[in-house]
Amino acid sequence: MLKRVNYIIGYLSLTIGSYFSLLILKPEKNLGEIYRIFFFHFPLAIASYISFFLCLVFSIAYLKKRNLQFDDLASSSAEVGLLFCILAIITGAIFSKYAWGEYWCWDPKQTTTLMVCLVYASYLALRSSIDEYETKARSSSVFGIFAFFTVILSYVSTRIWFSLHPTIITRGGIALEKEMVIILLLMLCGMLSLCSSLIIINKEIKRIERKVRNE
Amino acid sequence: MKFLSITKKDLKLELRDRQTFNFMFLFSLITLMLFSYTLSFKELSVISPQLLWFIFLFSAMLSLSKSFLREKEWGTLEGLKLAPIKETSILAGKIIFNLILLYTIQMIIFPLSVIIFNIHIKSLLTPILVLTLGNLGLAIIGSTFSSFTLKSKVKELILPITFLPVSFPFLTISTIALEKSFLGQQITKEILLMAIYIIAVATISLSTFSYLMED
Numbered sequence: 376m377l378k379r380v381n382y383i384i385g386y387l388s389l390t391i392g393s394y395f396s397l398l399i400l401k402p403e404k405n406l407g408e409i410y411r412i413f414f415f416h417f418p419l420a421i422a423s424y425i426s427f428f429l430c431l432v433f434s435i436a437y438l439k440k441r442n443l444q445f446d447d448l449a450s451s452s453a454e455v456g457l458l459f460c461i462l463a464i465i466t467g468a469i470f471s472k473y474a475w476g477e478y479w480c481w482d483p484k485q486t487t488t489l490m491v492c493l494v495y496a497s498y499l500a501l502r503s504s505i506d507e508y509e510t511k512a513r514s515s516s517v518f519g520i521f522a523f524f525t526v527i528l529s530y531v532s533t534r535i536w537f538s539l540h541p542t543i544i545t546r547g548g549i550a551l552e553k554e555m556v557i558i559l560l561l562m563l564c565g566m567l568s569l570c571s572s573l574i575i576i577n578k579e580i581k582r583i584e585r586k587v588r589n590e
Numbered sequence: 591m592k593f594l595s596i597t598k599k600d601l602k603l604e605l606r607d608r609q610t611f612n613f614m615f616l617f618s619l620i621t622l623m624l625f626s627y628t629l630s631f632k633e634l635s636v637i638s639p640q641l642l643w644f645i646f647l648f649s650a651m652l653s654l655s656k657s658f659l660r661e662k663e664w665g666t667l668e669g670l671k672l673a674p675i676k677e678t679s680i681l682a683g684k685i686i687f688n689l690i691l692l693y694t695i696q697m698i699i700f701p702l703s704v705i706i707f708n709i710h711i712k713s714l715l716t717p718i719l720v721l722t723l724g725n726l727g728l729a730i731i732g733s734t735f736s737s738f739t740l741k742s743k744v745k746e747l748i749l750p751i752t753f754l755p756v757s758f759p760f761l762t763i764s765t766i767a768l769e770k771s772f773l774g775q776q777i778t779k780e781i782l783l784m785a786i787y788i789i790a791v792a793t794i795s796l797s798t799f800s801y802l803m804e805d
Contacts, residue, residue: 438801487759494755501752504742514741517798521731521756524790528759 378575385568392562400555409473414559416466418566419459420488426456426570427495427526434519437512444582446512449519450502451577455570457495464488487528494522508585592675596683601690610656611691614649618699621645626706638707639768643761645703646696646721647728651753653691654732655746657684659739667740677800681733688729696721712774720771723784724764727791731757734795737802760787 396414403410433449468478501518505511625641661667735753742748767780
């Protein structure tokens with residue numbers, strides 16, 4: 376039941392959000408039409424970071440409880456997070472081309488997000504190189520903890536080094552217009568429910584796969 | 591202080607055949623020569639800190655990848671696990687052993703590189719401090735991740751794949767620190783960041799290592 380509600384929320388908010396962000400909102404003063412990609416870029420990035428955080432939580436949960444279901448959840452959130460992170464990098468590169476003139480400007484945030492992508496790719500590589508389920512779960516859970524640590528550093532590094540990346544959330548509040556914020560939140564909500572549904576479906580596939588292999 | 595006995599054991603073995611040390615030393619020397627042949631003096635003076643870190647990093651990988659795998663190949667891993675010491679002491683012993691190896695290599699390679707790369711050093715104290723912290727960070731992550739080689743199908747190939755992305759933020763900071771220390775600039779911020787990274791990594795490593803040594 377809860378799963379269905381999640382699907383419906385995701386479907387509706389993504390459809391309405393995309394319609395409004397692509398067709399209804401007026402072009403922005405400085406950036407023109409290209410700012411519309413931000414309504415996809417930002418929710419994708421947030422969703423990917425949240426799934427990486429979930430990967431950390433489920434990794435710790437696995438190490439504490441020794442239940443393989445947690446490991447399935449951890450690896451599926453890493454996979455979904457990686458997918459979202461790649462999409463966020465691509466949309467970010469398109470935005471960057473029109474806003475700053477280059478697809479890739481080695482800005483610290485871009486570089487570190489790419490590194491986070493590589494860290495989670497190596498998480499999946501580590502998993503694929505170990506056959507036994509328990510060993511795989513233990514090793515990758517420990518690596519998952521290290522991997523999230525890299526995510527935190529990627530965030531910290533943008534605060535410390537000079538960055539071209541716009542800081543949307545400033546101390547005085549959000550530097551966007553009211554209707555933009557509403558659409559952005561709608562897209563965020565949709566992206567998060569899409570992300571969670573993908574993680575749950577992926578986890579179920581892994582559970583069934585394990586069951587088939589064991590029998 | 592039981593971890594020191596592990597270090598002592600590894601050092602004794604190393605002194606007996608000196609295989610790892612010889613390979614690391616030759617590798618660093620060859621790469622040093624390769625870089626100085628292929629790059630001009632002008633280029634070398636700009637990128638020497640980065641090249642130095644690359645040389646140290648890749649030579650460290652030679653010893654790190656064998657840290658635990660050697661125990662398995664020689665059939666001493668079971669004995670190590672059965673010994674009345676904690677898993678964290680094994681890790682600490684291995685970290686100190688790798689640290690000693692790295693230091694010995696650097697004691698020879700660093701003065702050589704100053705001559706070959708034509709590096710102008712304002713003060714000697716800060717580069718040594720940066721190298722010390724850098725070695726510590728690399729040895730901690732590397733030794734922890736080298737236990738993946740015991741479980742993985744691809745053996746030592748898994749080390750660079752997991753080790754390089756996670757150490758990326760640390761390498762960035764240490765390269766900047768080394769560059770600034772050559773120029774005699776202030777590096778308090780970098781040193782602080784490196785120290786925080788080392789403390790965090792050491793905490794994660796020591797608290798999760800027992801999971802990696804389980805069968």
